[in-house]
Every structure is written in C-alpha cells, then in structure tokens.
Amino acid sequence: MDRIRIVGGNPLTGNIPISGAKNAALPLMIASLLTDDTLTLENVPHLADVEQLIRILGNHGVDYTVNGRRERQSEGYSRTISFSARNIVDTTAPYELVSKMRASFWVIGPLLARTGEAKVSLPGGCAIGTRPVDLFIDGLQALGADIDVDNGYVVAKAKNRLTGNRYVFPKVSVGATHVLMMAATLARSETVLENAAREPEVVNLAECLNAMGARITGAGTPTITIEGVDSLSGARHRVIPDRIETGTYAMAVAMTGGDVILEGARADLLQSALDVIARTGAEITETNSGIRVMRNGAGIAPVDVVTEPFPGFPTDLQAQFMGLMTMSKGKSKITETIFENRFMHVQELARLGAHITLSGQTAIVEGVSKLKGAPVMATDLRASVSLVIAGLAAEGETTVNRVYHLDRGFERLEEKLSRCGAVIERISG
Numbered sequence: 001m002d003r004i005r006i007v008g009g010n011p012l013t014g015n016i017p018i019s020g021a022k023n024a025a026l027p028l029m030i031a032s033l034l035t036d037d038t039l040t041l042e043n044v045p046h047l048a049d050v051e052q053l054i055r056i057l058g059n060h061g062v063d064y065t066v067n068g069r070r071e072r073q074s075e076g077y078s079r080t081i082s083f084s085a086r087n088i089v090d091t092t093a094p095y096e097l098v099s100k101m102r103a104s105f106w107v108i109g110p111l112l113a114r115t116g117e118a119k120v121s122l123p124g125g126c127a128i129g130t131r132p133v134d135l136f137i138d139g140l141q142a143l144g145a146d147i148d149v150d151n152g153y154v155v156a157k158a159k160n161r162l163t164g165n166r167y168v169f170p171k172v173s174v175g176a177t178h179v180l181m182m183a184a185t186l187a188r189s190e191t192v193l194e195n196a197a198r199e200p201e202v203v204n205l206a207e208c209l210n211a212m213g214a215r216i217t218g219a220g221t222p223t224i225t226i227e228g229v230d231s232l233s234g235a236r237h238r239v240i241p242d243r244i245e246t247g248t249y250a251m252a253v254a255m256t257g258g259d260v261i262l263e264g265a266r267a268d269l270l271q272s273a274l275d276v277i278a279r280t281g282a283e284i285t286e287t288n289s290g291i292r293v294m295r296n297g298a299g300i301a302p303v304d305v306v307t308e309p310f311p312g313f314p315t316d317l318q319a320q321f322m323g324l325m326t327m328s329k330g331k332s333k334i335t336e337t338i339f340e341n342r343f344m345h346v347q348e349l350a351r352l353g354a355h356i357t358l359s360g361q362t363a364i365v366e367g368v369s370k371l372k373g374a375p376v377m378a379t380d381l382r383a384s385v386s387l388v389i390a391g392l393a394a395e396g397e398t399t400v401n402r403v404y405h406l407d408r409g410f411e412r413l414e415e416k417l418s419r420c421g422a423v424i425e426r427i428s429g
Ligand code: UD1
Pocket: 022, 023, 024, 026, 102, 103, 129, 130, 131, 132, 133, 134, 135, 136, 137, 171, 172, 173, 174, 175, 176, 201, 314, 315, 316, 338, 339, 340
C-alpha cells in the first residue's frame, strides 16, 4: 500500500491549481442517466472516486469518452468527459459497487425517474457515522414511488412515472437534495423541495440539469421548485472548482506560513471558511487568477468553529482546521454538528504531539508550539489530509499510511505541494 512521506518545516510558496470539485462531479456524472443523449462535463477531476463511479455507471450501460485535458497540464489533471446513457442495460446497483462509494446510491433517483424502477443496495457501514438513507426513501415516496427495503436493497418502482409533490426535508441533506431534484426533473407536474441543501454543488447540478432542459428554480436557496418535463437532452457543463481542496491548501499555508496563489479558486464558494482562516492570522485576498493566502511571521490565533450546512463552516474542512489549530497560540473549540463520529483524526494528530480533548461532539484543542513527525494513518478522506497538513508543519519526518483515502479526493496532492517547496513524496508498495 502506498504511503506519503513528508519532511516538515518548509513554508509553502508558489501556485496551486485547484481541481474540479469531486462532490460536484459525482452527482453531475450520475445525472447522465437521465437522458439518452450525451452529457459532456468539463473539469472533471482525476480521482479514484470518479474512476469508481465511471465503473458503476458502466454497469448500468453508460459509455464514456475522455475528450481532452486542460491545456498545458500533464496527464492526470482534470479532464473533459462525455457520458452517454443511450441504453440503460441494468437498473440494479449491487452491494459490491455501492459499498465502495456511498454517493453511488444516488443513481436511485435518475434510474427510477427515467425507467420506472431501480434496485440499489444500501450503502452499508461508513467510517463517519451511520449515514442512513431515510430521507431518500421518504422523499421518493412523496413523489409517488413504491419502495421496499429487502435483503439489503432498496427496491423502488414508479410504473406510471413519478408525480410532483411538496416535500419538506426534516434535515438538510446534500445527497437527498441532489437525488430528489434529479428525480423530479422527469416527474409529472411540479415539485417543491423545502429545507433543501444550499451547497454550491446543488447549484452546479441544477444549472447542468437546466442546460439539459429541466425547469428548476431556487437552487442555492432552501426552496427549490422543479417543473417536470417529458425528457431531457444532452448538454455541455463545467464542474465548479473544489472548495474543500481550496480550503485545505489555504489552511496548509496558514499553518506552514508562506505565500500561495490558489489558481482558479472561487472565494464565494467558501467564504465562511476563508473568514475563519483570516481570523487565525493569515492574509487572504482575491486576485484575478484565484485566491492568495499569506502568513508571514505572525503566530496562529485560536478560533472556535461549529460545522454547519452551507453557507456555514463545512464539515469537510473540520479535520484540516483542527490540524491548523493544533499549533495555535491558545485554546480553540471545534464542534461537529453534521456527522457523528467524525473525530478519527484526533488520536492521530495526538501522535504528532497535539493536545486535544473530546467532549461529545466538541474537541478542545490546546495549541502547542511545535509538532513532531511520526507515522500516522487515518480512516477517511478529510482526516487523512489533516494529517498531511500537520505533517507539513511538524518537525522531522511524518509518514501518512492508507494513501488510498487521499487518492479518493485530492488530485495530485504531493505534486501540487512539492511544487510549492514542501518535501513530500509518495512511497509505493
Ligand atoms: C455530502 C458530501 C460530503 C459532505 C456532506 C455534508 C458528497 C459526495 N459528499 O455527503 O463530502 O461531508 O455532504 O456536507 O457530496 N442523513 C440522514 N438521512 C439521510 C441522508 C442523510 O439522516 O437519508 C444525515 C447524515 O447522516 C448526516 C446529515 O444528514 O448526518 C448530512 O448528510 P448529507 O448532507 O446527506 O451528506 P452526503 O450527501 O452523504
């Protein structure tokens, strides 16, 4: 299994190109199931999760072609990919595939809306809490689907097409908002989704669906209205820049010090996180090419955060922020409200010398003046990258094991960081 070796202590200086967002690309790829025409997506990141979803969609009959890559970039960076679901050959998503990536459960919406049936495995256990699918089931039932849960599978049927309805999400869910919005595009009459997720990835998906002929208004607000249409066509659409990757590198610079331009990043996608990073003492400015992050000399100020649905501080940056706070000049409080059990990085950060105590869903981080490198590992994507950030600032050598977590969500991580002066390399085997 590959590992990442880091020798910490260098400030980061230079440019980091920000990739297309994984969490936008996945639902957009799934949207290709809604049409027999070709959906072309630009700026699709080259990530293990994307490759896995290509295989899963292939199982349903989706063909794809890779049309090219961004100019002047080497192979392995974001690409333009065309997806064609002319013939849906299978409406079952088996456990072997869904259990590898939770987001693949989302095929249930488009398959049901387009073909009138879908049999999708429950995603199974997950490292960051139980993550149930009750909202998907309730919501699809509200649109008229017959649903049974049988032998670990959700079996959904809508023989006479889905029917629009008003559905109030009892809890904000990004995935359930994606799925109900996609399903409602092909339903009879109008659907109104209340208490919908407002994440930029929802807006990106709605824009793509509208380019395909859907009639969606209100995406990005808590109320989304979808006027169903008979069919959707193909379209060409661009994946937004990854706000979690942006925030992660911004926090890395805030921790190591230095001066980095995050090329192609959009501040409006993560304003609350940028405000927090600025309060820690980093200087953040928007430039023509992206976002510039600097920290020179000044210490890291402690800041309290609470994770919240967008536009609040994202749960997907919580672990990285904790990494940054381990070296603050004081005490900070980090509260996780979205997922239970999302503190697996705490023990590993402690191996680097961090002082963190947990009390329920809150972590109290007592800043230390230095961290010391050590071998570490993590059990999820964002937790792993928090260890990379901490390793970049720690004295001596840190080895991050289980790199496959990083490969799920960070495109060319070690290349991007080493170009900015970090000593970081992948060790194969
Ligand atoms: C998406 C993101 C993930 C991010 C999360 C929250 C992708 C591929 N993943 O995950 O990176 O951390 O949003 O911003 O985009 N819930 C239920 N019942 C359901 C569905 C969800 O109780 O049927 C709960 C979850 O357990 C969690 C909360 O709702 O406590 C929010 O989860 P949700 O927004 O659905 O997360 P994902 O869409 O899975």
